Amino acid sequence: MTQAANPFDSRRxxxxxxxxxxxxxxxxxxxxxxxxxxLARGAGLTLTEAVLMSGLVFAGSAQFVALDLWTATxxxxxxxxxxxxxxxxxxxxxxxxxxxxxxxxxxxxWRSALSMYLVTDExxxxxxxxxxxxxxxxxxLMGGGVLAWISWMSTNLIGYGLGSAIDDPARWGLDFAFTxxxxxxxxxxxxxRSDLVPWLVAALxxxxxxxxxxxxxxxxxxxxxxxxxxxxxxxxxxxxxS
Amino acid sequence: xxxxxxxxxxxxxxxxxxxxxKASGLLLADxxxxxxxxxxxxxxxPGAVLAALVAPAIATGSPAELVAALxxxxxxxATRNLxxxxxxxxxxxxxxxxxxxx
Numbered sequence: 001m002t003q004a005a006n007p008f009d010s011r012r013x014x015x016x017x018x019x020x021x022x023x024x025x026x027x028x029x030x031x032x033x034x035x036x037x038x039l040a041r042g043a044g045l046t047l048t049e050a051v052l053m054s055g056l057v058f059a060g061s062a063q064f065v066a067l068d069l070w071t072a073t074x075x076x077x078x079x080x081x082x083x084x085x086x087x088x089x090x091x092x093x094x095x096x097x098x099x100x101x102x103x104x105x106x107x108x109x110w111r112s113a114l115s116m117y118l119v120t121d122e123x124x125x126x127x128x129x130x131x132x133x134x135x136x137x138x139x140x141l142m143g144g145g146v147l148a149w150i151s152w153m154s155t156n157l158i159g160y161g162l163g164s165a166i167d168d169p170a171r172w173g174l175d176f177a178f179t180x181x182x183x184x185x186x187x188x189x190x191x192x193r194s195d196l197v198p199w200l201v202a203a204l205x206x207x208x209x210x211x212x213x214x215x216x217x218x219x220x221x222x223x224x225x226x227x228x229x230x231x232x233x234x235x236x237x238x239x240x241x242s
Numbered sequence: 243x244x245x246x247x248x249x250x251x252x253x254x255x256x257x258x259x260x261x262x263x264k265a266s267g268l269l270l271a272d273x274x275x276x277x278x279x280x281x282x283x284x285x286x287x288p289g290a291v292l293a294a295l296v297a298p299a300i301a302t303g304s305p306a307e308l309v310a311a312l313x314x315x316x317x318x319x320a321t322r323n324l325x326x327x328x329x330x331x332x333x334x335x336x337x338x339x340x341x342x343x344x
Contacts, residue, residue: 024328048245049253056257066256074246083255090263092291097267098274099287109272113265121295128288173336176310179299180331183311184318186292195289202290203297210298222294223287230286235279 011139018143025122026151028177031169033152037159044072054156062086092220096124118145202226306338
């Protein structure tokens with residue numbers, strides 16, 4: 001164990017690097033976390049229920065939708081619709097976690113599947129950006145995930161505790177941190193003009209979908225449309241060249 | 243300090259479908275061919291998903307958010323620094339909302 005590349009050291013470094021990379025987006029996670037905490041109390045969740053939902057589900061958009069459907073009296077709680085809408089809102093994760101496959105070893109994937117629990121939009125985006133620069137690892141992904149989990153849980157609790165006494169994060173522009181970071185990440189992924197058409201298709205499909213449907217459908221529809229068009233253009237070019 | 247059985251059922255159901263979907267993406271990717279169309283498709287997902295994430299927020303944003311998005315993009319292109327880009331976007335949207343009152 002005297003080699004310079006000690007796997008434990010590099011794993012720890014990767015974990016910390018992943019957490020550091022996610023700091024900018026942890027700010028927007030925290031801003032939304034505060035709002036969710038306030039709304040959860042307003043929707044009639046007990047403190048235990050709020051903690052359990054954030055801790056176990058750990059998926060912001062699905063949790064916001066659940067608050068819309070929540071009722072303070074347990075007897076009228078629409079359990080089926082709440083679970084089904086979580087499923088629908090989270091369908092986009094099929095696309096996200098599929099792109100993380102190269103990080104994992106060829107065999108024993110089933111054991112790794114549980115680590116997908118810590119995947120969020122935020123640490124996924126940071127990790128695929130790192131992968132495109134030739135970096136990224138499972139430890140990097142987990143570092144960002146743990147940071148996101150801590151900032152989500154702690155601000156949920158603060159929001160729940162303080163209730164509507166807290167200031168609206170939008171007043172400080174903090175709600176924009178999410179859009180700003182993802183926009184910068186997108187620009188960082190630009191590899192040339194071949195990206196233009198797929199990105200435009202994704203953007204237009206997402207804008208149209210968001211006008212027609214609530215929730216997170218626009219991410220799934222835009223992501224699918226853009227990536228399929230990109231793949232079609234790329235493979236057609238190869239066929240022509242060969 | 244309690245959780246009703248109904249709430250507990252709903253929360254556990256939400257947690258199970260969420261982890262099932264997140265894990266399915268990874269497990270299904272294993273079945274895809276590593277060459278040709280499927281591989282090209284996987285390569286194009288990150289850019290397309292990010293474009294789909296930000297486009298509606300910018301398209302439906304107020305003038306304050308449009309200016310802030312422009313500021314974010316310019317700062318990122320100039321500095322290649324993610325944190326600087328995010329911070330200038332947030333600062334720009336704060337100033338513009340103060341100024342425009344929207």
